[in-house]
Amino acid sequence: MSLNYFELFGxxxxxxxxxxxxxxNFRKIQSESHPDRFVTAPAAEKLSAMQQATLANEAYxxxxxxxxRAKYLLELQGITAISETNTAMPTDFLMQQMExxxxxxxxxxxxxxxxxxxxxxxxxxxxxxxxxxxxxxLDVQKDYTAATDATRKLIFIDKxxxxxxxxxxxxxx
Amino acid sequence: xxxxxxxxxxxxxxxxxxxxxxxxxxxxxxxxxAPACGDVMKLxxxxxxxxxxxxxxxxxxxxxxxxASSSLVTEWLKGRTIEEAYAIKNSEIAEELALxxxxxxxxVLAEDAIKAAVADIKAKQAAKVTx
Numbered sequence: 001m002s003l004n005y006f007e008l009f010g011x012x013x014x015x016x017x018x019x020x021x022x023x024x025n026f027r028k029i030q031s032e033s034h035p036d037r038f039v040t041a042p043a044a045e046k047l048s049a050m051q052q053a054t055l056a057n058e059a060y061x062x063x064x065x066x067x068x069r070a071k072y073l074l075e076l077q078g079i080t081a082i083s084e085t086n087t088a089m090p091t092d093f094l095m096q097q098m099e100x101x102x103x104x105x106x107x108x109x110x111x112x113x114x115x116x117x118x119x120x121x122x123x124x125x126x127x128x129x130x131x132x133x134x135x136x137x138l139d140v141q142k143d144y145t146a147a148t149d150a151t152r153k154l155i156f157i158d159k160x161x162x163x164x165x166x167x168x169x170x171x172x173x
Numbered sequence: 174x175x176x177x178x179x180x181x182x183x184x185x186x187x188x189x190x191x192x193x194x195x196x197x198x199x200x201x202x203x204x205x206x207a208p209a210c211g212d213v214m215k216l217x218x219x220x221x222x223x224x225x226x227x228x229x230x231x232x233x234x235x236x237x238x239x240x241a242s243s244s245l246v247t248e249w250l251k252g253r254t255i256e257e258a259y260a261i262k263n264s265e266i267a268e269e270l271a272l273x274x275x276x277x278x279x280x281v282l283a284e285d286a287i288k289a290a291v292a293d294i295k296a297k298q299a300a301k302v303t304x
Contacts, residue, residue: 084278087205087285094204097213101234152208159211 005059005072015070015131015138022063029056066131067158070138070151077144081151093153100160108167116168123161130154176237177271183241188248191230193217198301201294203286207278212239216286218250218258220294226250226258231286238276242266242283250287259291 006013009025033053038046062068074081100119107115130150137147176184193200195217203216212235219228229247233240245266250258266272266280 082209084207084209085281087207087282089204089206089208091204094206094213094215097206098204098215098232098234101213155208156206156211163211 004076005063008056008059009063011063013073013076015066015073016135017063017069019064022060026056026060029053065158066127066134067151067154070134070147070154073138074144074148074151079144079148081148082155089152089156090149093156097156097160104160104164104167108171111171113168113171116164116171120161120164120168123157123164127154127157127161130157176241179245179270180237180241180272183244183270184237187231187240187244189228189230189244190232192232193219193228193230198297199294201290201292201297203289203291203293205282205285205289207235207239207282209278210235210239212236212279212282214239214243214282214286216243216246216283216290218255218290218294220255224254224256226253226255235282236276236279238270238272238279239282241270242272242279243286245269246283246287255291255294258287261287 004013006017008029009022011017011021011025030053033049033056035046035050035053038049041049062072071081100123103119104116106112107119130153134147134150134154137143137150192215195202197219199220199222201218201220203218204214206213212233214231214233214235216231217229218226221227229250231243231247233243246261249261261284263277263280263284266283267277270280272280
């Protein structure tokens with residue numbers, strides 16, 4: 001039987017994980033499965049070490065990012081948070097997204113990095129509050145419906161942050 | 174990934190970008206979003222008393238296919254009844270724009286935006302009747 005991502009790193013399957021433990025267990029598996037250690041090993045062992053390293057990478061990336069971690073926890077409950085055919089989001093949330101997008105556009109055309117930074121700060125506050133509610137929804141209340149909504153919002157917010165960060169980099173060059 | 178000529182055309186010269194007066198009782202607004210790609214789409218339609226769409230505007234933040242899908246539907250919507258608008262399928266949009274399978278969800282977004290805008294105008298009309 002294959003291990004889920006949390007089991008792989010010896011972690012409890014919760015949202016509010018200890019990032020330091022994730023980090024150190026990931027490094028441990030990485031070094032144990034490093035190709036240098038299998039130079040003279042039989043082909044089958046080499047292959048299995050490589051598979052282990054790939055799995056650890058995938059698992060680490062899924063658990064490190066809060067939005068991905070919430071999405072994965074929901075998957076373990078048999079819930080698909082992100083489906084391409086589900087486009088319904090609360091209107092006020094989408095309005096906010098539009099406003100952030102418009103503000104980003106204005107700031108980019110004005111090459112206003114200060115405005116972009118303050119937008120990012122505002123978005124981070126929102127992301128933090130969603131993460132706090134996810135801790136309570138997933139780890140305490142086990143309210144997976146509300147957690148799915150919060151996860152969808154967090155993924156949205158991640159995208160906006162990425163776009164703003166990219167815009168800042170481009171202006172900076 | 175290569176975009177089709179039609180997508181490029183709509184992307185480079187989007188039709189009907191903008192907004193209508195959201196407080197106008199004859200204007201319906203549809204807002205939808207796709208968490209998978211972070212796209213947000215706002216579609217507004219202005220309907221006359223015979224239920225025919227006179228004007229349509231959109232604002233979309235997203236990839237070229239999402240912009241092209243919304244631009245295309247604003248062209249299609251004008252002159253149609255809200256029932257005809259509601260019947261538009263994402264597959265028609267995808268086919269017209271020759272969207273590749275990975276971009277089909279952009280046409281889903283456009284179809285859902287139409288449905289949301291029609292639902293909004295119907296709710297406004299129902300409110301007018303009871304008022």
